[in-house]
Every structure is written in structure tokens, then in C-alpha cells.
Amino acid sequence: MEKSIRKDPYEAPDYYLLDELLTDEHKLIRSTTRDWVKKEVSPIIEDFAQRAEFPKQLIKGLGEIGAFGPTIPIEYGGAGLDYTAYGIIMQEIERGDSGIRSTASVQGSLVMYPIYAYGTEQQRKKYLPKLATGELMGCFGLTEPDHGSNPGGMTTNIKDMGSHYLLNGAKMWISNAPFADIAVVWAKDEAGKIRGLIVERGMKGFSTPETQGKWSLRASATGELVFDNVEIPKENIFPDITGLKGPLGCLNQARYGIAWGALGVAMDCYDTALRYSKERIQFGRPIAGFQLQQKKLAEMITEITKGQLLVWRLGVLKSQNRASVEQISMAKRNSVEVAIEIARNARQMLGGMGITGDYSIMRHMMNLESVVTYEGTHDIHLLITGMDITGINAFK
Structure with a gap:
């Protein structure tokens, strides 16, 4: 049954005239994001939260307003913005819903950022432009069933098989996991060093079961990452970064x-x-x-x-x-x-x-x-x- 369109009369408080500290570009970015949230998020978000369903139709719009990796350089599909602009975008999106902001945060900060900061040029060119538009969606695998606040205790591991790596283990509480095309995953090598790598959906032995029964972030998709002898090509490893x-x-x-x-x-x-x-x-x-x-x-x-x-x-x-x-x-x-x-x-x-x-x-x-x-x-x-x-x- 169609619901009546919800009105969103939101007006942001600015008691200390902080707008005077923002540039015209910051204000334009804010108004663009706010208008999008009012038009696309506010009318539907309660319904999706009640149903515990992520509104996938918002992905394209998030890409269009620059919510995916706004500080990533333009040459890789980002907007090349400063961090105040990035903060403003996150503020406006989370004002609409924390789950939708989580989707954008994971894509930009936890998937695009490590590929840009730690990845090879080949990895940057392959993944970043498509992640910026939302054509590809990503997730970030660090937290494990037995290791939350102590990520250094992780048991997910990779073994060098010569032509490739073999990945085994599991991650949980992973935002975007159920629909992600790629996962940036952290695992220990045979020397016990933590390494970063990119896992692609479709790799044999890689599955992403969805987490059910949440009372929180109900409009965000959460799941597990399960790795059962997943073969990871060597070009999918971040080359130089090791440790936490x-x-x-x-x-x-x-x-x-x-x-x-x-x-x-x-x-x-x-x-x-x-x-x-x-x-x-x-x-x-x-x-x-x-x-x-x-x-x-x-x-x-x-x-x-x-x-x-x-x-x-x-x-x-x-x-x-x-x-x-x-x-x-x-x-x-x-x-x-x-x-x-x-x-x-x-x-x-x-x-x-x-x-x-x-x-x-x-x-x-x-x-x-x-x-x-x-x-x-x-x-x-x-x-x-x-x-x-x-x-x-x-x-x-």
C-alpha cells in the first residue's frame, strides 16, 4: 500500500552564526545534500526502517551528490573536496538516517580510502571510479566474532600458495556486506602480519550471509563475510601496508x-x-x-x-x-x-x-x-x- 508523502520541514540550528565560517562551496554542497535528503530519504526512510530493508534505490543518488569518497582526487572519480565538505555531507545524510550515512561512510572511508591510500595504481584505476558512482559497492572486513575492540587478535588468515593467496576466516557486523561487490579485508599472513586485500563477489568460497533481527540501523544492510579457501590473486593485495x-x-x-x-x-x-x-x-x-x-x-x-x-x-x-x-x-x-x-x-x-x-x-x-x-x-x-x-x- 502506498504511503502518503512525508513532509520534512527541517531547519538547521546555527546559534553562533557558524555559517560565516563556511565557504560558498561548503554552503552549496550542504544545500544540495539537504535537498536530496528531503526529497529522496525523508519520504521513504520510516517505511524501510519498519521493514528492516535497505533502500537500494538511493545508491545512484548518493553517487550523484558526491557522497562516495568526496575527498578522493578527481582523477579517480572523487570530488577532490576538503574535509569540511566531507563532514557537511555526512551531517546532512545522517540527519536523514544513520544507516544511509553508514552506507556512504563505508564506501568512502573504509573502501575507497584504503584503495587510494594503500593500493596500487592498477587497483585505484580498476575500482575507484566505479565505487565513486555506486556502480560498484564495497564493504570493510575487520571485526570478527571474537575480536571487536581488539582487532589485533584476528584469526582470519592468508597463505601464500605461490601463484595466489588462500584466504580463510570470517568477519561480522559488516555494513553493506549483503550487496557489496567487493570487500576490503584484513587478514594475518603466515608471519602473523596484518595485510589488506580486495575480495570480489563471485570468488569461490566467499559468501555474505545477512544479519537478521536488528533493532538498530534497520534501514542499513548488515552481514557477515565468510571465507572458505578463497583464492585471492596476488594483484589484489595492498603491497606495502602491514599491521594495524x-x-x-x-x-x-x-x-x-x-x-x-x-x-x-x-x-x-x-x-x-x-x-x-x-x-x-x-x-x-x-x-x-x-x-x-x-x-x-x-x-x-x-x-x-x-x-x-x-x-x-x-x-x-x-x-x-x-x-x-x-x-x-x-x-x-x-x-x-x-x-x-x-x-x-x-x-x-x-x-x-x-x-x-x-x-x-x-x-x-x-x-x-x-x-x-x-x-x-x-x-x-x-x-x-x-x-x-x-x-x-x-x-x-
């Missing part, structure tokens, strides 16, 4: 996108709560006129404003290649924490309506329960900051 430096460099790119993206969720929940509070009448006046509701709204806009300043500065540093791993960790953790708190308070302000699909808040709340632990858990990011400021490693 490779995969963690990719995660750093993705975490940066989440720092902006989660703030988009916070802004959407705030905008919804503000609008609702002005329209909802109780005790003869709008609930926006009551002190406790104003307290919630005032705290929301304060935290959003602080977060906006944080990610804007991070974007400047990232574009100058000066942003540290630890700075990105802090921003990722802060944005997600802010978004979770704002989403929960916004849900309360809407009362019973807050749990329905008529509003985006409950869907955002469920999505954030994944965002808070993927690409490094909330606690791990806290310890990264702790280690940076004390010089003492609390992980071990």
Missing part, C-alpha cells in the same frame, strides 16, 4: 565522518522537539512556554553549538593534515553522546507521539545505539583520550 596501521587509518576517516554525522542527528531531534513544543497545547498554552521544556531545549542548543564548533575546527585541522587520531576520537565520542542525550530528551518532549514513526526521533534513538559502539566503542574512545593526556595505556 592500515585498518586503523581507515577507521580514523570513518570516525571523522561520524563526528559530523551524529551531530546531524542531534540537530534533527532538536528541530523536531522545538517545532512540536510550539504547536502542542497543554494547560491552555504551548508546552514550549513551560520552564522544564525550555530547560531541555536550551541545553540541547547549547550542546549542539559546542559540537558544531568542535567539528568545524576538526575539519580545518583535517584538511591541513594536522588532525590527530586522538582529536578525532574525542569528536566522535562527544557528538554521539550529545546526540543520544538530545534524542532521549526530545522523545520525552513529544510524549507518546515520540515513539511513533510519524517523527524521526525513535528511529534516531535506536540507530544511535549502534553508532555509540561502532568504529570504536564509547569507552574505548574515552581511554584513547585518557592515554593521550596521561601518557599511560589503560587498555592492557
Whole structure:
């Protein structure tokens, strides 16, 4: 049954006039992405989330607005944009839905970035232009059933067979896996060194069973990667990168996108709560006129404003290649924490309506329960900051 077209009245808050810090190009990119989200994502996303189905029809549009690898050079199909532009795109997409942003993040940060940064020229030319348009879709295989926060303990492995490598093992919680054409996979060689390689769909022994029963990121496709004696051509190996430096460099790119993206969720929940509070009448006046509701709204806009300043500065540093791993960790953790708190308070302000699909808040709340632990858990990011400021490693 066709659903009525959902309206998306979203207006982004800018309490400290941060638009003055953006270039005209940044604003154009933002308006293009926002218009696309309002037209293509907002009208359908609740329905797809309810059905736990990824809207594959959005892939072409994501490619057209430059959401796949926007910082990748133009010669390889990217847009050659700076990191502030990349952040803005992720913020606008995640404002629509975290699952759709995850799809874009994986493609750009976890598939295109390692091929560009670690791959051979042959690999770049073969894969990047098609990944940029969405003609090819990719996924990233690092997390294993028994190794999440400790990826160095992975058991997925490759053996040199002379003419090719033999890949065995499994990865799980892999966004895009069920429909991905290629997978960037990290495995240990016979010397115990972590290596990166490209696995293509259709290779014998490679399967991608879909993960069912999720209460979070329901409009995103998640699955496993299973490797049973998969023959990997030697030209599919990243030649020079070894150790955790490779995969963690990719995660750093993705975490940066989440720092902006989660703030988009916070802004959407705030905008919804503000609008609702002005329209909802109780005790003869709008609930926006009551002190406790104003307290919630005032705290929301304060935290959003602080977060906006944080990610804007991070974007400047990232574009100058000066942003540290630890700075990105802090921003990722802060944005997600802010978004979770704002989403929960916004849900309360809407009362019973807050749990329905008529509003985006409950869907955002469920999505954030994944965002808070993927690409490094909330606690791990806290310890990264702790280690940076004390010089003492609390992980071990």
C-alpha cells in the first residue's frame, strides 16, 4: 500500500552564526545534500526502517551528490573536496538516517580510502571510479566474532600458495556486506602480519550471509563475510601496508565522518522537539512556554553549538593534515553522546507521539545505539583520550 508523502520541514540550528565560517562551496554542497535528503530519504526512510530493508534505490543518488569518497582526487572519480565538505555531507545524510550515512561512510572511508591510500595504481584505476558512482559497492572486513575492540587478535588468515593467496576466516557486523561487490579485508599472513586485500563477489568460497533481527540501523544492510579457501590473486593485495596501521587509518576517516554525522542527528531531534513544543497545547498554552521544556531545549542548543564548533575546527585541522587520531576520537565520542542525550530528551518532549514513526526521533534513538559502539566503542574512545593526556595505556 502506498504511503502518503512525508513532509520534512527541517531547519538547521546555527546559534553562533557558524555559517560565516563556511565557504560558498561548503554552503552549496550542504544545500544540495539537504535537498536530496528531503526529497529522496525523508519520504521513504520510516517505511524501510519498519521493514528492516535497505533502500537500494538511493545508491545512484548518493553517487550523484558526491557522497562516495568526496575527498578522493578527481582523477579517480572523487570530488577532490576538503574535509569540511566531507563532514557537511555526512551531517546532512545522517540527519536523514544513520544507516544511509553508514552506507556512504563505508564506501568512502573504509573502501575507497584504503584503495587510494594503500593500493596500487592498477587497483585505484580498476575500482575507484566505479565505487565513486555506486556502480560498484564495497564493504570493510575487520571485526570478527571474537575480536571487536581488539582487532589485533584476528584469526582470519592468508597463505601464500605461490601463484595466489588462500584466504580463510570470517568477519561480522559488516555494513553493506549483503550487496557489496567487493570487500576490503584484513587478514594475518603466515608471519602473523596484518595485510589488506580486495575480495570480489563471485570468488569461490566467499559468501555474505545477512544479519537478521536488528533493532538498530534497520534501514542499513548488515552481514557477515565468510571465507572458505578463497583464492585471492596476488594483484589484489595492498603491497606495502602491514599491521594495524592500515585498518586503523581507515577507521580514523570513518570516525571523522561520524563526528559530523551524529551531530546531524542531534540537530534533527532538536528541530523536531522545538517545532512540536510550539504547536502542542497543554494547560491552555504551548508546552514550549513551560520552564522544564525550555530547560531541555536550551541545553540541547547549547550542546549542539559546542559540537558544531568542535567539528568545524576538526575539519580545518583535517584538511591541513594536522588532525590527530586522538582529536578525532574525542569528536566522535562527544557528538554521539550529545546526540543520544538530545534524542532521549526530545522523545520525552513529544510524549507518546515520540515513539511513533510519524517523527524521526525513535528511529534516531535506536540507530544511535549502534553508532555509540561502532568504529570504536564509547569507552574505548574515552581511554584513547585518557592515554593521550596521561601518557599511560589503560587498555592492557
